[in-house]
Amino acid sequence: MANPPMRAAIIPVTPLQQNCTLIWCTETMRGAFVDPGGDLDRLRPVAQQHGVTVEKILLTHGHIDHCGEAGVFAKELGVPIEGPHEADRFWIARLDEDGARFGVRGQVFEPDRWLADGDQVTVGNLVLDVYHCPGHTPGHIVFHHAPSKLALVGDVLFQGSIGRTDFPLGDHQQLIDAITTKLWPLGGETVFVPGHGPASNFAHERRTNPFVADSALAKA
Numbered sequence: 001m002a003n004p005p006m007r008a009a010i011i012p013v014t015p016l017q018q019n020c021t022l023i024w025c026t027e028t029m030r031g032a033f034v035d036p037g038g039d040l041d042r043l044r045p046v047a048q049q050h051g052v053t054v055e056k057i058l059l060t061h062g063h064i065d066h067c068g069e070a071g072v073f074a075k076e077l078g079v080p081i082e083g084p085h086e087a088d089r090f091w092i093a094r095l096d097e098d099g100a101r102f103g104v105r106g107q108v109f110e111p112d113r114w115l116a117d118g119d120q121v122t123v124g125n126l127v128l129d130v131y132h133c134p135g136h137t138p139g140h141i142v143f144h145h146a147p148s149k150l151a152l153v154g155d156v157l158f159q160g161s162i163g164r165t166d167f168p169l170g171d172h173q174q175l176i177d178a179i180t181t182k183l184w185p186l187g188g189e190t191v192f193v194p195g196h197g198p199a200s201n202f203a204h205e206r207r208t209n210p211f212v213a214d215s216a217l218a219k220a
Helices: 040-050 070-077 086-092 095-102 172-186 202-208 214-219
Strands: 006-013 018-025 030-034 053-058 120-123 126-132 141-145 150-154 191-194
Touching (some): 006 040, 018 120, 018 191, 030 040
Parallel strands (some): 150 191
Antiparallel strands (some): 126 141, 141 150
């Protein structure tokens, strides 16, 4: 495809090396930052470099490395915040105190639009589907652009691992169920950008991931 409908650039931010992703519509050159948790001075130049006009911020969940400075950034850019699911209000309400604890800047904010399973978000002319995938946090969501076979999964799934569930309101079984019932049906060739570390695809994880490979779950 000479000019795919969507492009993406990954910028690791905060001391936790969280994958912030700039996605944009190649037709309109309008884009969104997904999980701009911090290091805002590193994010602005990326949008400028690609000639992208940022029109919104999208959030997968309420942990500080993913959204600590999202409210600050949204005000600065004059754009709305969409996501996560309202069940993560608990986490967003504690961003100030978590910031002090982790040495990461965090500021409480109210999203312009909470998202639920089955919702859609637009970025330029792109339409992304929203899947509620609780377990790592109760309000975690995943964004999927079907034509690009690309999913932004936050901390639900990683290459060779899955999200932690030992935080408050975490639930291991919910997480496994979300991965197998919401993500696997999107297709093995779907590439996913996780919240940390390298990208992978669902087929590879179904073969090799020690937590959610088909063979591992068959033994459970």
